[in-house]
Amino acid sequence: MDDTAESVESVDFSDVEIDDEFWSPRIETNREVTLEYQYDQLEESGTLENFRRTRDGEEGGFQGMWFQDSDAYKWIEGASYVLAKHDDEELRSKVDEVIELVAGAQGEDGYLNTYFSLVEPDNRWSNLHMMHELYCAGHLIEAAVAHHRATGDDSLLDVATAFADHIDEVFGDEVEGVPGHEEIELALIRLYRVTDEERYLDRATYFVDLRGTDDDRLAWELTHPEDIGGSEYDDGALIPDGSDGAAKSVFLDDDGEYDGRYAQAHEPLRDQTTVEGHSVRAMYLFAAAADLALETGDDSLVEPLERLWENMTERRMYITGGIGPEHAHEGFTEDYDLRNDGYAETCAAVGSVFWNRRMFELTGEARYPDLVERTLYNGFLAGVSADGTKFFYENPLESDGDHHRKGWFTCACCPPNAARLLASLGDYLYARDDDGVYVNQYVGSTVTTSVGGAEVTLSQESSLPWEGAVELTVDASDEVAVRLRVPEWADGVDVRVNGDAVDEDAADEGSGYVELRREWDGDAVTLSLDQSVEAMVAHPNVGSDAGRVALTRGPLVYCAEDADNDRPVHQYTVDADADFGTDRADLTDAVGTDVVTLGGPADVPSLDGWEGELYRPVAETDTEETTLTAVPYFAWDNREPGAMRVWFHADR
């Protein structure tokens, strides 16, 4: 980490206007369809009614999951990002309505949680491990910060600061402990940035530092069920009604002893070497820790975070950027366990994007926006249907045909998480430091920002992900560097300024960026990124992918679906050395766009001679040559239901 890198900051989405052939329709759908649809779901699921009942001083009658307030908060956050760009009267009025409900439900002391107010008013802050009051508080704060920044309005920010102040009073004093589900930490840092109140930063530091120590309360709670709640709890599981009973086991190791891994509390963060437990929790904690390092300059957090990132990306991450293979605890298991029917929660992909944005700000290293790109186009984007009203909770890399997106979930964390990320996509495109601008994502857009006193305007046209051509026009009031990320997947890159080739090797110097430092006056920069089809193999230790290849092109991971192939997709064996060709398929009806498909030679078993047989000597069987057609992974399950595979058997 050098001093230059320390001053890197992402350009806020408010300074970025996206106009991109690929992403803009999705952002529009998110704005016009998804947020509207999700508002209706907030009503139908009882989420808004919980606030009304609390506001009206009712008792009982809580609906849904005990952390369901957070669905409303995430929706407000996403809607606020939209309002920052579009003065959408109808959306604004809905946001105001929900904020009024939220404000009305707040107690005089600032406390705000409809589950506890309606169901267990005497048990506040007693079961930190599972009851998610701080998690909900964190999402309230994030929503408030987003709403304040979008509108200048303090209505929700006042609610959030009152609750944050209440939390700050209670914790470290009345109550010593950390939440089972991280979120409050990164939220308090965001609140600090808006309010400049140091106590929020300090309280975030407290939560991050306490976790994994003997005083974090989590182990204590599990051994003191009588102290952490009333009749609403299942004393055996320490989990309230409505929770999946399987959850208990994830707290305990094989000997029945408390094992803090589920909540990243097995040891202090600075000592951790492997990503463990519930993957969304892990991402939110690591994002907060990166923010803390950014805000406090505490270098002791950086190396552990880099170590954890390397463990994740080198041993525990799907090729889609998805993470967390295990269903039972929605999380990480062990190195190289990347079962293709795994979990890979959409929220975890969202959290990974959050964390990687911050790791980039800490280090200025291209590997983090590389992973943001991989995750956005694959592990994240698959989570939302083309029409914006159906969502994956789980994102397996293989399906027998029975996994489909749904309109909502009992635990509906993923849909509004996807909405808030899509609505703030502009946050991930550009960054700046003292002397330059980083172009981190090739998404058509215009950005206006200042670099060391110079005003910089950069407009970008991008043909990604389908083709590798990018054109930028740059104006700057002084000499600045423009740093163009060379994606990890690009076999070659051709960079030109006003038509003159740049020696990108010299300009890159291993940083992952081609740096162009000069004066800019409407100069044209073109990038041409080589998007060849690659047959990828996984590390030899990945048992699930042994003998298989996955097809990628540019930032996209591909998959085969029954819809495009005559045979069940598991029957195809691809020639790992063959050249796969590209084609265009108009999937507008299903996927909202036409897409580049891949096609290449493959063998399938002959169906002859199998009458009455289940096993035969290979020597007596034949194969037939055929073609495998693959579509982008994000686009799967938008047509007729069928089987899907990312990893194909391969001869080599």
Added chain:
Amino acid sequence: MDDTAESVESVDFSDVEIDDEFWSPRIETNREVTLEYQYDQLEESGTLENFRRTRDGEEGGFQGMWFQDSDAYKWIEGASYVLAKHDDEELRSKVDEVIELVAGAQGEDGYLNTYFSLVEPDNRWSNLHMMHELYCAGHLIEAAVAHHRATGDDSLLDVATAFADHIDEVFGDEVEGVPGHEEIELALIRLYRVTDEERYLDRATYFVDLRGTDDDRLAWELTHPEDIGGSEYDDGALIPDGSDGAAKSVFLDDDGEYDGRYAQAHEPLRDQTTVEGHSVRAMYLFAAAADLALETGDDSLVEPLERLWENMTERRMYITGGIGPEHAHEGFTEDYDLRNDGYAETCAAVGSVFWNRRMFELTGEARYPDLVERTLYNGFLAGVSADGTKFFYENPLESDGDHHRKGWFTCACCPPNAARLLASLGDYLYARDDDGVYVNQYVGSTVTTSVGGAEVTLSQESSLPWEGAVELTVDASDEVAVRLRVPEWADGVDVRVNGDAVDEDAADEGSGYVELRREWDGDAVTLSLDQSVEAMVAHPNVGSDAGRVALTRGPLVYCAEDADNDRPVHQYTVDADADFGTDRADLTDAVGTDVVTLGGPADVPSLDGWEGELYRPVAETDTEETTLTAVPYFAWDNREPGAMRVWFHADR
């Protein structure tokens, strides 16, 4: 089905003396170690104490699973088979002791079930679906028949007939219904054969015919929890404490409606076309139905059984003969679901052997002893450790290294089931009809039997499974046919009588048997069966085995274990066309014998260049040539714990 076939009957094990290099040590271990060990387990698990408490008129204090009486019965049955051959004083005294306990626990009305007597005396015959009174009764009857035939003693037979008479009085009158777990049906037929009491055969017919009709009570029970038991029941699940809560879901379809498949009660047996539900139950039902067809000449059962057998063996059976991939309901799922980490319960393999013996008796077709052989050497035999004291409940075809045999189970059905099959192995070797003897298994032995009035003595020496040489010496008092099964796996067979080659094609005529019809006077018959190594592929619809091969040689399915291979077993890609060689390995310490191992060329991924990488283009990676070593599947997990695979990635 022709008339000749109808008269086929297996030669009873009492007329067979086994002296076989492969099987005799296992049978000895079963006699000397396993039965002794299991007797101790009956005591330790509380099984015997349940009988004592019932005998003494106690209330409550029942230990273990509610069907645990059956463990004792299966143990008596296995021990009785031993006593039929060996006058083992100590074993006899233990058997007598257990029989005395059982007899003491019987009620005056003949009823006998320690769970109901101790815990729910008022709820007899109320929950047929789950409470297994008829299942336990069936095992009591089987034990009694075995004990009576072994010893001539009526002590247990009297208990069994009294209970059977009680059942016969209650059912069809007071209670109309069938058991959730079949077993009583085949047991009553065995009792009929010993007693000649037609009412037992009729009652078996009643149970078989009623199942799957509207009157079988099973659906009714699920909708009338208030009528089927007291406080011991979980009203939600209709399953008593101690049961796996997951069991409930296996009764219901996706819409929450009762689905009789779990207990083969979705439709009458004669209408069934696919093997469904709990696989042990299915095997016991089908075995009983085959017995009924044998005893009653009811041809209407034969075609359905053949259809079900074909569905099982052509679509729902592991290459080991194991069946039932799903853990949740211990059973069948759908065609071609043969997941390699599947369930394949040892008891289901035992049940399959039972059923196939009877199908052979019905039809005289070689495909049934073919499957008996496959199952005995693979899916069944893996279930017992070499030392006879550890058992697999599940027999997956792939393990990451965490699946190991155990000494006993909460639900300990498998260990005594394995013991009774090993102790009665002689039942499966020979059969006879009006004019000949069938040699169904190549196991060293001597059999004396009569064929159409002629006395036949046949002695066999066999080098199976390691080599394919078999020698028989035959004496007969008249001309008889000797029919030698040509195993499905034998690529070629050379048959000689007194050194003169027999044209086995002419003698076979597609029946699966080489028939030698002549007069016999100490004549020597030699078989030489070609035991080449075969790389087998599974049907193209089997997704789990796509792109993979399994290695077999003779009757044995092979697997690779970490113990013999430098690399994790998943990393090997075998050349499907290569010749695998054989070798001998002395695994006496671990497996109790030396074994023929297989070795052949394979590729493994080079480990170079993976530092810091999880995914790389295949073109940038290398493979290395190496050797894969495979051992017989039955022998796995007898050495240091490690991963195991049956199906290997293959290039072809």
